Amino acid sequence: MSPNLPCLTYSRQVAFGTLWLLSVKSLATLVAALALAVSSLVLAAPAQSSEFPWKATITFDKNWNNQFDSRVIWRLYQKQGPAWKLVETHAWRAGSGLPGKVGRNSCATSRGWLPNGTYHFRQSNNYRGNVIRGRVFRLDDHACSSGHVRHNLFIHSEQTAGNHQCRDRRGDQSCRWEWPRINDYKSLGCIKMSPTDLAQLTYFFHRHFAAGVRYPTDRVALIVTN
Numbered sequence: 001m002s003p004n005l006p007c008l009t010y011s012r013q014v015a016f017g018t019l020w021l022l023s024v025k026s027l028a029t030l031v032a033a034l035a036l037a038v039s040s041l042v043l044a045a046p047a048q049s050s051e052f053p054w055k056a057t058i059t060f061d062k063n064w065n066n067q068f069d070s071r072v073i074w075r076l077y078q079k080q081g082p083a084w085k086l087v088e089t090h091a092w093r094a095g096s097g098l099p100g101k102v103g104r105n106s107c108a109t110s111r112g113w114l115p116n117g118t119y120h121f122r123q124s125n126n127y128r129g130n131v132i133r134g135r136v137f138r139l140d141d142h143a144c145s146s147g148h149v150r151h152n153l154f155i156h157s158e159q160t161a162g163n164h165q166c167r168d169r170r171g172d173q174s175c176r177w178e179w180p181r182i183n184d185y186k187s188l189g190c191i192k193m194s195p196t197d198l199a200q201l202t203y204f205f206h207r208h209f210a211a212g213v214r215y216p217t218d219r220v221a222l223i224v225t226n
Contacts, residue, residue, distance in 0.1 A: 053079030054208040055219045058137070058155075058201070060094065060114065060191050062226040067103050067113055068095035068185035072155070072193060074204050090204060092197035094155075095185025103186070107144035110188040114153060115144040119222040121155075123202065123211045126163065131174050132156045132190075134163040135202050139222060155191040155222070157198045158184050165195070 059073040076088035096113035097103030105112035120140040127136040137155040144150060158177050160166050166175035172182050177195050179185065185192050193201065209220055 055079075055084065056205070056208065057220070058205075058222045060096070060155075060222065060224045062096075062104075062113060062224070064104065064226070067097050068183060070094050070096065070113075072191065072197075072201065074201055076204070076208065088204070090200070092193055092201065093185070094191050094193045094197075095183075096187055096191050097189060098186055099183075106150075107146050107148045108189075109148070109150060112189055114139075114189065114191065114224045115142050115150060116224050116226075117142055118217050119153075119224065120214050120217060121222055122214050123205060123209070125202070125211050126161055127154075127156075128161050133161045133175065134159040134195075135198050137222065150189065153190055155193065155198070155201075157193055157195045159195050163195065163199070 054076065056074065056076045059071075059075070061071045061073060063070040070093075072092050072094040074088070074090045075086060077084040078087045079085075097105075097108075098111050102108050102111045103113060106115040119142055121137045123135075123137050125135055127133060127138065132154055134157065139153040139155070141149050141151050142153065158174055160175045165177065166173055168176060168178075172178065172184075177184055179194065184194075205220075209215065215221075
């Protein structure tokens with residue numbers, strides 16, 4: 001055996017030991033870097049969220065003299081410093097309920113306008129119901145003053161799936177907006193808007209909020225009042 005063999009073996013052992021230490025140190029450095037990156041992302045999350053400090057309300061303001069000449073009002077607020085500032089307002093004509101006194105009875109299912117209060121909702125771009133179709137804001141169920149709960153509540157128009165107008169035929173078509181020849185602002189208790197006005201409301205909603213999301217009411221809500 002060569003007298004240099006033990007020295008060669010020792011040198012190899014030292015070399016391998018040095019490489020192992022370097023690998024461990026490199027791994028530790030990599031782990032530390034990853035931990036720092038993750039903590040930076042976590043810390044940055046609130047700041048990123050604060051870049052979009054928006055909240056909004058959709059108000060249905062009842063007109064007791066003519067429920068078919070009520071108003072839907074869009075209000076957008078922006079967080080500026082510690083306070084919320086109103087930065088955008090738009091209003092459109094809307095109706096709710098059937099003609100006569102019963103149309104102003106918020107406890108009359110499928111006849112009266114909506115009960116006062118604050119509603120959660122989900123917006124849909126192409127709802128496909130039996131009668132209600134196209135753009136809608138589908139509202140949560142809501143109790144009236146007697147405790148009776150109203151169901152199947154919407155903000156909607158008269159149009160087809162895909163937000164089109166069907167062919168004009170004799171009589172009142174649920175898939176076609178025919179105002180003023182026919183009072184299409186009347187409803188079975190929902191809030192009715194013209195297709196153009198509903199499209200505008202949806203446009204302003206989509207600038208800061210998404211379809212299909214049930215937001216908390218302190219961020220976006222329907223308020224029925226008056």
